[in-house]
Amino acid sequence: MGRTPRTPAPRKERAPGPRRLDAPRRVGGGARIFTTRPVSIDFATPEHRLTRADLEIRGIFHGEASYEGRIFFNNPKADHDTPRDREHGYAGSFYIFGHGGCLGDPGHCEVNEHARERYDYRAPHPLTLASKSVTVTDVVRDLARTNKEVTITIVPVITAANDLCDTDNVFRCEDMRLVSYN
Amino acid sequence: MADIRMRQGVHNLDASQVAAFRDAYRQMMRINDNRGYQVLAGRHGVPDWYCWHHQQNARVAQNMRLFLPWHRAYLYTWEMAMRDRVPGVTLPWWDWTLGPPRQNGLPAIFTQRTGADGQPDPLLGFRINLPQANPPVVRPTRRSPGSPSELPRQANVDDCMSRTEWADFSDALEDIHDQVHGWVSGDMGVIGTAAFDPIFWSHHTMIDRIWWLWQARNGNGNVPTDLLDEVLAPFNLQVRDVLNVHDLGYEYAAAQSVVPIGGTG
Numbered sequence: 001m002g003r004t005p006r007t008p009a010p011r012k013e014r015a016p017g018p019r020r021l022d023a024p025r026r027v028g029g030g031a032r033i034f035t036t037r038p039v040s041i042d043f044a045t046p047e048h049r050l051t052r053a054d055l056e057i058r059g060i061f062h063g064e065a066s067y068e069g070r071i072f073f074n075n076p077k078a079d080h081d082t083p084r085d086r087e088h089g090y091a092g093s094f095y096i097f098g099h100g101g102c103l104g105d106p107g108h109c110e111v112n113e114h115a116r117e118r119y120d121y122r123a124p125h126p127l128t129l130a131s132k133s134v135t136v137t138d139v140v141r142d143l144a145r146t147n148k149e150v151t152i153t154i155v156p157v158i159t160a161a162n163d164l165c166d167t168d169n170v171f172r173c174e175d176m177r178l179v180s181y182n
Numbered sequence: 183m184a185d186i187r188m189r190q191g192v193h194n195l196d197a198s199q200v201a202a203f204r205d206a207y208r209q210m211m212r213i214n215d216n217r218g219y220q221v222l223a224g225r226h227g228v229p230d231w232y233c234w235h236h237q238q239n240a241r242v243a244q245n246m247r248l249f250l251p252w253h254r255a256y257l258y259t260w261e262m263a264m265r266d267r268v269p270g271v272t273l274p275w276w277d278w279t280l281g282p283p284r285q286n287g288l289p290a291i292f293t294q295r296t297g298a299d300g301q302p303d304p305l306l307g308f309r310i311n312l313p314q315a316n317p318p319v320v321r322p323t324r325r326s327p328g329s330p331s332e333l334p335r336q337a338n339v340d341d342c343m344s345r346t347e348w349a350d351f352s353d354a355l356e357d358i359h360d361q362v363h364g365w366v367s368g369d370m371g372v373i374g375t376a377a378f379d380p381i382f383w384s385h386h387t388m389i390d391r392i393w394w395l396w397q398a399r400n401g402n403g404n405v406p407t408d409l410l411d412e413v414l415a416p417f418n419l420q421v422r423d424v425l426n427v428h429d430l431g432y433e434y435a436a437a438q439s440v441v442p443i444g445g446t447g
Contacts, residue, residue: 021317023324024375026367062236066364066371095360097235100372103228103315123238123415124246126373130236133353159328159364160371164317 027158029080031170044144059174065161066098101164207304209267226377276384287330326367
């Protein structure tokens with residue numbers, strides 16, 4: 001049987017479809033680290049009674065990566081490799097369970113709560129900003145013995161992020177404050 | 183309490199209970215309508231986004247902390263769907279505070295590729311099928327767990343339980359919850375896809391159990407009255423309906439040890 005010369009079949013061009021989203025991955029450190037200006041802690045000096053001090057972080061964006069926010073006092077050089085002990089100023093962590101980026105059409109993740117009508121009974125937008133509170137009593141009390149001011153450094157360590165997440169600008173908040181109780 | 187169903191720890195399930203648990207998930211994973219795994223898991227994040235996290239404000243001036251009530255209603259609905267498939271089965275909790283030799287990170291039953299029957303293990307993962315998402319999510323779930331030493335410890339739970347005020351407790355427990363989601367990482371690590379991972383339900387059962395233990399000490403802990411009438415959409419329940427787990431027909435089994443001593447002979 002003679003062989004027929006084979007000509008390559010015309011290639012079917014695959015229509016470009018939307019890209020698919022891979023699973024979130026653990027990224028770790030490398031995101032931007034934030035350090036506050038010096039903050040007065042004279043409320044915690046030995047002559048004051050201090051039963052509890054909380055670092056309250058308000059207006060936290062949680063629309064993208066999930067992360068651990070490690071809190072260091074008086075250690076602006078802290079990063080994700082810094083030991084989490086008192087010697088290095090570690091005061092505790094908070095955790096953000098992130099949205100994982102926008103999986104909707106344009107505008108799906110835009111929060112517009114201030115523009116609600118009076119009779120709008122729908123649930124609030126899931127990306128309404130969050131708050132976290134971390135009790136830091138012992139660290140503040142210790143530091144107040146020798147310091148009038150402290151800086152607070154937040155080191156984000158990313159536990160889960162997909163391709164929709166900004167892995168540089170991770171920790172974003174509106175406001176922080178130290179709240180003490182006596 | 184005769185008709186009350188008992189939820190147990192994953193670490194305490196016997197072989198027949200594990201088999202029933204697997205069977206319920208396996209059957210749910212085969213159903214594509216609103217009785218099945220795909221649709222019910224999609225209530226949490228993508229595509230329905232009903233879940234409540236953090237302190238979202240709605241129409242009231244105070245912060246809305248519906249994280250615990252909403253997830254209790256969700257687990258209740260999920261467990262009912264499980265029992266539609268396998269009567270008698272209940273949701274077991276994953277106690278992530280347990281260390282070796284009882285457990286080391288993820289419970290073993292969630293990490294096996296095949297069950298005792300040789301079939302693919304439905305507790306390992308689920309194939310998400312959301313071609314309509316933007317971008318589409320059509321693939322098996324994945325995990326990337328951290329070191330077991332990074333999981334919350336009993337001391338963290340104790341600290342949480344020591345808080346007597348509702349908002350303080352709810353926020354502290356939610357933070358531990360957030361930590362575990364991040365520890366499992368992969369799809370469990372973000373709100374959008376977390377509920378598709380089969381471990382999600384046992385993690386949240388642990389959270390619900392801690393809330394119930396706290397309620398046993400503190401009552402309802404002054405849950406703000408404004409919250410009681412809030413609807414836990416899309417479930418047919420309000421906050422006041424989920425405060426007592428007995429009203430939902432379940433209870434958490436206490437850890438029990440029996441040491442035979444014998445009589446005088």
